[in-house]
Amino acid sequence: MLNAEDLIAFEREIAAEFEAGRIKAPVHFAGGNEQQLIDVFRTISPRDWVLCSWRSHYHCLLKGVPREQVKTAILKGRSIALCFPQYRILSSAIVGGICPIATGLAWAIKERGGPERVHVFLGDMSANTGISHECVKYCAGHDLPVRWIIEDNKKSVCTDTRATWGELTPAISLTCYDYKLTWPHVGTGQWVRF
Amino acid sequence: MPSQPSYFDELCTAMALLGREPNTIFMGQAVAVPGTTMADTFRKVPNEKRLEMPVAEDMQMGMAIGMALSGYLPVCVFPRWNFLLLAANQLVNHLDRLPLYSDGGYRPKVIIRTAVPSAHPFNPGPQHDDDFTGAFRRMLRTVKVETLSHASSIVPAYAAAMRADHSTLLVEYTEQYKKERGNVRFA
Numbered sequence: 089m090l091n092a093e094d095l096i097a098f099e100r101e102i103a104a105e106f107e108a109g110r111i112k113a114p115v116h117f118a119g120g121n122e123q124q125l126i127d128v129f130r131t132i133s134p135r136d137w138v139l140c141s142w143r144s145h146y147h148c149l150l151k152g153v154p155r156e157q158v159k160t161a162i163l164k165g166r167s168i169a170l171c172f173p174q175y176r177i178l179s180s181a182i183v184g185g186i187c188p189i190a191t192g193l194a195w196a197i198k199e200r201g202g203p204e205r206v207h208v209f210l211g212d213m214s215a216n217t218g219i220s221h222e223c224v225k226y227c228a229g230h231d232l233p234v235r236w237i238i239e240d241n242k243k244s245v246c247t248d249t250r251a252t253w254g255e256l257t258p259a260i261s262l263t264c265y266d267y268k269l270t271w272p273h274v275g276t277g278q279w280v281r282f
Numbered sequence: 283m284p285s286q287p288s289y290f291d292e293l294c295t296a297m298a299l300l301g302r303e304p305n306t307i308f309m310g311q312a313v314a315v316p317g318t319t320m321a322d323t324f325r326k327v328p329n330e331k332r333l334e335m336p337v338a339e340d341m342q343m344g345m346a347i348g349m350a351l352s353g354y355l356p357v358c359v360f361p362r363w364n365f366l367l368l369a370a371n372q373l374v375n376h377l378d379r380l381p382l383y384s385d386g387g388y389r390p391k392v393i394i395r396t397a398v399p400s401a402h403p404f405n406p407g408p409q410h411d412d413d414f415t416g417a418f419r420r421m422l423r424t425v426k427v428e429t430l431s432h433a434s435s436i437v438p439a440y441a442a443a444m445r446a447d448h449s450t451l452l453v454e455y456t457e458q459y460k461k462e463r464g465n466v467r468f469a
Binding site for chain 2 (some may be wrong): 164166169171172173178180181182185187188189190191192193194195196197200219222223226273280282
């Protein structure tokens with residue numbers, strides 16, 4: 089497996105290409121999370137799916153995509169949504185966009201009784217979106233083989249995640265009452281002729 | 283002279299046709315239980331192929347993408363355009379764009395079913411009565427949009443969607459149900 093120095097060297101190489109004007113598309117560089125990711129990837133099998141976001145160079149390398157293949161894709165302008173089907177890597181540059189796709193993959197794995205798992209990498213702001221909450225809830229409720237990994241740098245672009253949301257895990261008090269509806273969802277349940 | 287199959291009958295036939303495909307899975311609200319105008323059209327689809335979904339439209343559409351990448355052919359059902367609008371992120375940014383941004387590496391194929399409701403004389407109101415077909419045709423690059431204007435167009439359109447190498451969004455018109463039934467039922 090690659091070590092932290094390998095990852096940092098790759099990102100510096102891409103940065104040089106970027107600064108030389110040879111990448112005509114956005115690039116989100118990774119840094120500071122090398123050892124954390126190396127540790128996470130120790131438990132990811134080649135047959136597993138990895139779904140990630142716009143900052144995924146390290147993830148692709150650690151999943152086993154050859155560095156030259158990753159570099160070629162980046163030079164083609166695909167850095168923010170890298171996809172390598174043969175390595176079961178799928179990314180999206182839309183916040184939370186991978187969550188339901190991961191959920192569908194996991195549903196299919198469970199339905200077929202497969203041994204593989206789905207690993208979803210989310211930033212701290214992405215992890216607080218409605219779509220991620222829905223998907224985490226669905227996967228937990230149906231016991232789907234998904235691991236959610238939150239990469240918490242405390243911010244989204246320059247926005248402080250905690251400052252905008254307030255307390256991230258507050259004790260919430262809801263008012264709830266039970267009842268049984270005495271009518272159908274809409275109308276009376278009878279055919280009506282106009 | 284035998285009567286022509288009705289719009290509703292043709293929808294049932296199309297769903298039965300899809301239901302015979304080994305890899306199809308029908309997903310949405312009121313696909314496994316009653317509750318919408320469309321619900322009865324699934325009566326010939328085996329129960330084990332119907333996945334009742336929570337109300338989470340964008341999640342539903344995204345899940346369909348994941349299932350499609352795993353070899354399933356999801357038939358993703360949204361009873362109205364106004365509800366499908368809530369799945370626009372997964373429909374446009376992912377189902378439609380994934381084949382483009384993955385350079386053809388991922389080509390999930392999903393069949394999407396939605397409807398434009400009848401608006402006269404019974405009007406469901408401005409949050410329920412829209413037809414966004416034209417707007418979505420302009421937004422989508424790889425997903426084909428088909429309108430089912432006549433009963434005779436339904437089965438060929440679904441058969442083509444089944445054979446296609448791309449996703450298809452099929453739009454039906456519940457006005458056609460009304461013409462045939464001459465009434466409206468909300469169960």
